[in-house]
Amino acid sequence: MIESLSWHLRSFMGFDMATFQGTSTYIASAELSEIVNVAVDLQKPLLIRGEPGTGKTVLARAVAEAMSLPLLTWHVKSSSKAQEGLYVYDAVQRLNDSRFGTGNVHDIKQYIKLGPLGQAFSAPHRSIVLIDEIDKADIEFPNDLLHELDAMSFAIHETGETVAAKQRPIILITSNAEKELPDAFLRxxxxxxxxxxxxxEMKSILRVHHPHVEEKLVEQCLLRFYWLREQNEIRKKPSTSELVDWIGALVRAGVSIKCLEKELPFLGVLLKKESDIQALKSGAKRPTRY
Amino acid sequence: MFISFLYELRAAGLKVTTGEWQTLHEALERGHTLASLNRFYILARAIVCRTEHDYDRFDKAFLTIFEGFESYDALKDELSDWLKDAKTPQMLTDEQRALMKAMDFEALQKTFEERMAEQKERHDGGNKWVGTAGTSAFGHGGFNPAGIRVGGEGKHRSAVQIASKRLFQNFRRDVTLDTRQIGMALKRLRQWGRAGLVDELDIEASIAATGKNAGDIQLVFRPERKNHVKLLLLMDVGGSMTYHTHICEQLFSAAHQLVHFKEFRHYYFHNCPYDFLSKDVEQDERVPTLDVLLTVDSSWIVIWVGDAAMSPYELTAPFGAIDYFQRNKDPGLVWIDRLKKHFPRSVWLNPEPKEMWGRASNQLVRSVFPDMYPFTLDGIDEAISALRAKSFT
Known part of the structure; x- marks a missing residue:
């Protein structure tokens, strides 16, 4: 009832209640905040991709903060299974309890440990689930989650219980494009x-992280940074988070703007690959041979 | 006109489904566009595109349909009409249908007129998408388009302008095979087995052991189930293979992504393997082929990639290698045969179409290496079936 009322109110007013516009520590482009709000309103999972260091993971934290909702994070690893996000049955604990007479062995529920998705489904309030780096897992992993994400419910086989979402959680998924995701999932x-x-845009991001750094220094850093990113010899391009660290290091060491014009101190903060540093120093183009 | 947008998107190669189209409807119904073409652009792109590689195609389709619409007002009436019909498109009366057609024509005409205008301006030395955001798309000469990009603020740029820049052009990839498809094919190579660290609780066995132990708990552990396949990729690079670089990269990244291979190695060769293989495409870091034969045992699965296109003497003559450093006493064919015999489970994928396989060097290679398959999805499937058949004998 209330939901339908608010829907009518919204359509009457002609716009949706804007809920996310970035936070004081996270600068979101107008485009990104718009998309977050659409995904929230349409109750669809939001898949975020982008170069490493563009703030994919931090976005979830910012959304949670802006909407004051609890955040449940599921860090996906190569060994992760879809099931683990729902629940894990702790058989060892149960065996142990039966042996030593501790706990109530007949209450299987005690031994069901809900995963991040399971917790979000069963929580009485709305929450945000971050499925971080979904492409790290097995190639079938996203497909195994299709049903649960669609129906927003799952069954616990050990107890015969069904956990259905009381409040559909907001689901944010990040991917580094290591693997291509299945079409059925992307759809x-x-x-x-x-x-x-x-x-x-970078300037305003830096202002959040280094509010007291001289404007001129920041500009010189940006100049060098974007120049560095344009060098073809560099395979692993430095990203935002590396730039933030680099400026931090420069400030702490008290490097002057003049010095920055001539050289690149603390290059290791920006370039993480030995070969990239070598390539930059020698200035030699990587040979191509046919 | 919105339906034509859908078909334009599909014609552009985006796999837009009814489900996604309905989602877009829903988003519009819920007022997410806020009467702005910009927002409509962002919204539609987020719903319709599945990867950033789709962005460029989306931009093109968007331009085709919405080029010339500067303000949302021009769209408004059609949009509301469309929304009215959105839920039950099959209920359209003939009258309404005629109305829609008429609008389509109007839209077309408008675009046409504006194109004409553009033609004129171009003669004057102006540029098409010059102008400050929110005003006419056809600005006056003297402005630098780059200036707009720097100065224009995201909010005020028109969607058509954004689309016309086609910022995401670089992401586009027109490939027949995508990494996922290759990955799925390679996955069939997996062989599961348990070996190594004993760290997984075997519940069934633990219960059985506990029962036998009169209820006193006995835990049984076992090694985790892992993929045992070790994969070696041997890739021909340089020369005629340059045309096939892309497809080789795809295979490489697909194999690399399947983290579940127990071991994965790759070496490069130029035309034919001889005394040395190399670790990098530039062939700077060389490894003696004999060392590879010593360190990589016959349990490895080997996938060769090459077009087997070279001068026949590179295969048959001693010192016939195209690269001087090889100084091979044994002709190339002997090396191929040696490697083939060392690895009973090996296949050769050839990126050239089968019609080209008649060349002499190809026939020579196939005389010692008959398991050659075309580098297409079907070919890979066939090759993997062949590998599987070998692993079970």
Missing amino acids: RCIFHYISFPQPE
Whole structure:
């Protein structure tokens, strides 16, 4: 009733209640905040892709903070199974309890440990689930989650219980494009690619992280940073988080702007690959041979 | 006109389904566009595109349909009409249908007129998408388009302008095979087995052991189930293979992504393997082929990738290698045969179409290496079936 009322109110007013516009520590582009709000309103999982270091994972934290909802994070690893996000049955504990007479062995429920998705489904309040780096897992992993994400419910076989979402959680998924995700999965998601920030946008991001750093120094850093990103010899391009660290290091060491014009101190903060540093130093183009 | 947008998107190669189209409807119904073409652009792109590789195609389709619509007002009436019909498109009366057609024509005409205008301006030395955001798309000469990109603020740029820049052009990939498809094919190579660290609780066995132990708990552990396949990729690079670089990269990244291979190695060769293989495409870091034969045992699965296109003497003559450093006493064919015999489970994928396989060097290679398959999805499937058959004998 209330939901339908608010829906009518919204359509009457002609716009949706804007809920996310970035936070004081997270600068979201107008585009990104718009998409977050659409995904929230349409109750679709939001799939975020982008270069490493463009703030994919941090986005979930920012959304949770802005909407003051609890955040449940599921870090996916190569060995992760879809089931683990729902629940895990702790058989060892149960065996142990039966042996030593501790706990109530007949109450299987005690031994069901809900995973991040399971917790979000069963919680009485709305929550945000971050499925981080979904592409790390097995190639079938996303497919195994299709049903649960569609129906927002799952069954616990050990107890015969069905856990259905009381409040559909907001689901954010990040991917590094290590693996291509299945079409059936992609079709169900709202997709957004975070493109690398333009210098202007980068400036406002840096202002959040280093509010007291001289404007001129920041500009010189940006100049060098974007120049570095354009060098073809560099395989692993430095990203936002590396730039933030680099400026931090420069400030702490008290490097002057003049010095920055001539050289690149603390290069290791920006470039993580030995071969990239070598390539930059020697200035030699990588040979191509046919 | 919105339906034509759907078909334009599909014609552009985006796999837009009814489900996604309905989601877009729903988003519009719920007022997410806020009467702005910009927002409609962002919204539609988020719903319709599945990867950033789709962005460029989306931009093109968007331009085709919405080019010339500068303000949302022009769209508004059609949008509301469309929304009215959105839920039950099959209930359209003939009258309404005629109305829609008429609008389509109007839209077309408008675009046409504006194209004409553009033609004129171009003669004047102006540029098409010059102008400040929110005003006419056809600005006056003297402005630098790059200036707009820097100065324009995201909120005020028109969607058509954004689309026309086609910022995501680089992401586009027109490939017949995608990494996922290759990955799925390679996955069939897996062989499961339990070996190594004993760290997984075997519940069934534990219960059985506990029962035998008069109820006193006895835990049984076993090694985790793992894929035992070790995969070696041997890839021909350079020369005629340059045309096939992309497809080789795809295979490589698909194999690399399947983290579940127990071991994965790759070496490169130029045309034919001789005394040395190399670790990098540039062939700077060389490894003696004999070392590879010593360290990589016959349990490995080997996939060769090459077009087997070279001068026949590179295969038959001693010192016939195209690269001087090889100084091979044994002709190339002997090396191929040696490797083939060392690895009973090996297949050769050839990116060239089968019609080209008649060349002499190809026939020579196949005389010692008959398991050659075309580098297509079907070919890979066939090759993997052949490998599987070998692993069970």
